Amino acid sequence: DLSTVQTPNVAEERARIEASNGKVARESHDAPLRVWADVPGEGKLGVAVSRSIGDHPLKEFGVVATPAIVSRHLSVEVDHCLILGSDGLWDYVTSAKAVSIAQDAYPDAAAAARRLIRLASVRWKRAEG
Incomplete structure (x- = not known):
């Protein structure tokens, strides 16, 4: 499994967000944790991911575009597919x-x-x- 969770639920992700003055909270008791920020000219914005290519107004609040990278040597004899998803x-x-x-x-x-x-x-x- 090459997947890594990139949400505010992960302690390292949350720490980076909070160190950048982003807030991590749920919109309601059954909602996912989100990164929240009051962005000048935009109002209150929230996303459920901690890494994103988009969401530019939240970059200064700890939502980064830097990917989490996992490296693995693939072998055609063993690895028949690679599934990429968001x-x-x-x-x-x-x-x-x-x-x-x-x-x-x-x-x-x-x-x-x-x-x-x-x-x-x-x-x-x-x-x-």
Whole structure:
């Protein structure tokens, strides 16, 4: 598993955010932790991730674009696929389930991607109402 969690739930991420005057809190008791900041000219902004390519107004409050990097040597004999996804996938599909779907669809990567999108979408709609 090459995934790393990049949310304010992670102690190191939260510490960086709070050191930059960002606030970490939930919008409601069942909502995910978010990074909050009062941004001049923008108002109160909140995101559920601690690293983002976008969300530029929150950069000064500890939301960084620097990726968490994991390095691994891949072997064609062992590693048959590499699944890349954002929180829209990983919040709703475990790595083990994603691998199972990819293995079932192998060698059709497009079919695997469609199944992963469909599953994440169904689970997101169920969770969010």
